[in-house]
Amino acid sequence: MTLRDPQEIALADCALLMRPDDDVVVVTRELPAGTTVVMATGPVVLRDDVPRSHKLAVRAVPAGSAVHKYGQSIGLATVDIAAGDHVHVHNLGMDTTARTYEFGTQRTVLTPPVGPERTFLGYHRANGRVGTRNYVGVLTSVNCSASTAKMIAEQFRGTALDGFDHVDGVIALTHQSGCGLVPGSDGANTLVRTLRGYARHPNFGGVLVLGLGCEMVPVQSLVDGLDLPADTLVRTLTIQDTGGVRATVRAGVDLIKQMLPVLDERRREPAPVSELVLGLNCGGSDGYSGITANPALGYASDRIVAAGGTSILGETPEVFGAEHLLTRRAVSEAVGRKLLDRIDWWQGYAQAGGGTLDNNPSPGNKAGGLTTILEKSLGAVAKAGQADLAAVYEYAEPVTERGMVFMDTPGYDPVSVTGIVAGGATVVCFTTGRGSVFGCRPTPSIKLATNTEMFAQMSEDMDINCGRIVDGTATIADVGDEIFERIIAVASGDLTVSEGLEIGQEEFVPWQLGTVT
Numbered sequence: 001m002t003l004r005d006p007q008e009i010a011l012a013d014c015a016l017l018m019r020p021d022d023d024v025v026v027v028t029r030e031l032p033a034g035t036t037v038v039m040a041t042g043p044v045v046l047r048d049d050v051p052r053s054h055k056l057a058v059r060a061v062p063a064g065s066a067v068h069k070y071g072q073s074i075g076l077a078t079v080d081i082a083a084g085d086h087v088h089v090h091n092l093g094m095d096t097t098a099r100t101y102e103f104g105t106q107r108t109v110l111t112p113p114v115g116p117e118r119t120f121l122g123y124h125r126a127n128g129r130v131g132t133r134n135y136v137g138v139l140t141s142v143n144c145s146a147s148t149a150k151m152i153a154e155q156f157r158g159t160a161l162d163g164f165d166h167v168d169g170v171i172a173l174t175h176q177s178g179c180g181l182v183p184g185s186d187g188a189n190t191l192v193r194t195l196r197g198y199a200r201h202p203n204f205g206g207v208l209v210l211g212l213g214c215e216m217v218p219v220q221s222l223v224d225g226l227d228l229p230a231d232t233l234v235r236t237l238t239i240q241d242t243g244g245v246r247a248t249v250r251a252g253v254d255l256i257k258q259m260l261p262v263l264d265e266r267r268r269e270p271a272p273v274s275e276l277v278l279g280l281n282c283g284g285s286d287g288y289s290g291i292t293a294n295p296a297l298g299y300a301s302d303r304i305v306a307a308g309g310t311s312i313l314g315e316t317p318e319v320f321g322a323e324h325l326l327t328r329r330a331v332s333e334a335v336g337r338k339l340l341d342r343i344d345w346w347q348g349y350a351q352a353g354g355g356t357l358d359n360n361p362s363p364g365n366k367a368g369g370l371t372t373i374l375e376k377s378l379g380a381v382a383k384a385g386q387a388d389l390a391a392v393y394e395y396a397e398p399v400t401e402r403g404m405v406f407m408d409t410p411g412y413d414p415v416s417v418t419g420i421v422a423g424g425a426t427v428v429c430f431t432t433g434r435g436s437v438f439g440c441r442p443t444p445s446i447k448l449a450t451n452t453e454m455f456a457q458m459s460e461d462m463d464i465n466c467g468r469i470v471d472g473t474a475t476i477a478d479v480g481d482e483i484f485e486r487i488i489a490v491a492s493g494d495l496t497v498s499e500g501l502e503i504g505q506e507e508f509v510p511w512q513l514g515t516v517t
Contacts, residue, residue, distance in 0.1 A: 019071035044084035053287030074375035106328035110306035121268035131202035142178025142215035152252035187514030197422030203442035206233035213240030274308030279425030286368025286433025290379020293431035293466035298385030299480025314409035321374035396422035414509035439503030
């Protein structure tokens with residue numbers, strides 16, 4: 001398929017070279033076959049169409065040799081590649097060469113902010129944490145109570161919350177598990193850890209925990225011994241003890257109605273930016289993700305960390321191939337090796353399922369120009385900026401360390417962000433190149449578009465256009481500062497586009513592991 005009429009164009013006018021020694025560039029416009037691209041070594045006539053955001057070879061790479069982007073190998077050439085060739089799945093494969101790991105050799109001292117301390121307006125909880133929203137959550141211990149939970153939450157839509165301006169809503173967080181689990185197994189422990197993380201989340205002022213009554217994850221197991229803020233209103237119900245679905249809906253609605261006047265008395269008050277916990281995630285990535293939105297988000301993340309705040313990077317399968325860059329930033333060898341242990345676990349997990357971690361790039365990722373998991377990961381870790389790696393956490397573990405930390409989560413967006421929010425994220429920034437419509441209540445999700453074309457196509461679903469970096473109208477620092485300011489505004493109560501559409505209830509998806517009996 002011809003993209004456009006061929007023409008002659010300078011390489012600098014149609015592509016971005018990420019590192020001086022890279023073998024490929026990322027094209028910033030569609031280049032049809034027959035186009036003459038003037039490179040440093042002379043003019044080259046393109047033999048094939050090269051779509052926007054895809055890779056173009058700037059030098060010859062023999063078959064079996066590494067192809068470099070971001071100064072790192074993104075795979076091995078499967079055939080001889082010539083300068084001017086489109087580099088993608090037809091000529092680039094996985095590089096399984098063992099990586100060398102260093103620990104703490106590239107740590108960075110972030111410059112502390114100057115001037116007055118930056119603040120946001122948040123809900124101060126009794127345990128010292130600060131929420132960015134004031135929701136009532138209906139948490140389910142088992143899938144058997146899911147429909148009932150949704151019926152309860154549905155009673156508070158429309159005008160039901162009129163007069164309670166300081167309550168953000170009532171949401172039902174349901175899931176597909178809670179019974180048929182092996183007690184004490186990884187699967188059971190992960191589910192309980194996730195639900196307990198949401199129960200203690202500072203964006204919930206009140207929680208109704210709802211079960212059936214005979215499940216393997218009983219209602220009380222989600223609250224007993226839990227270090228809840230003293231001002232979090234907690235109530236529990238089981239459908240069997242309450243008298244069935246209709247009786248439980250009536251009882252649940254009555255309990256929440258009793259909470260509302262108390263929660264509506266809560267007010268936002270100034271809090272330092274150091275109290276923010278920022279979740280970092282990407283979905284529907286493309287060839288621009290590692291060039292625009294991810295590094296701009298990394299810049300904003302560094303600003304929060306430099307101010308004493310916390311950011312959480314996740315998606316373990318999508319740091320595979322870039323983990324050696326993170327271990328160099330680890331505050332200790334123990335932290336770095338904990339990350340490597342999780343990578344090893346994932347390789348075994350993927351193999352047991354008949355796949356490999358290179359199966360991760362989706363058809364959409366590949367249509368957007370990403371070829372291997374190595375290339376995807378090298379762009380994905382840019383979300384973490386330059387800050388040191390302060391800690392590594394299991395899925396949904398409470399994040400207690402300040403700074404930039406890593407959480408072991410899958411690459412599947414709803415499961416990943418569910419774990420990150422369970423860990424304590426009070427704002428999430430979500431980068432997307434293909435156009436994700438993700439939300440994650442009770443935590444607001446700020447959507448960052450990697451390219452202007454998609455932003456224009458889906459402007460009602462995106463919060464910030466980071467494609468201006470490729471367009472040449474803004475720098476990474478410009479957009480990073482804009483993201484930082486938007487984080488503060490959203491943390492203070494401004495709605496994100498996904499919140500405006502009430503997206504984020506169905507996207508609660510705890511990670512399901514292990515045997516179901």
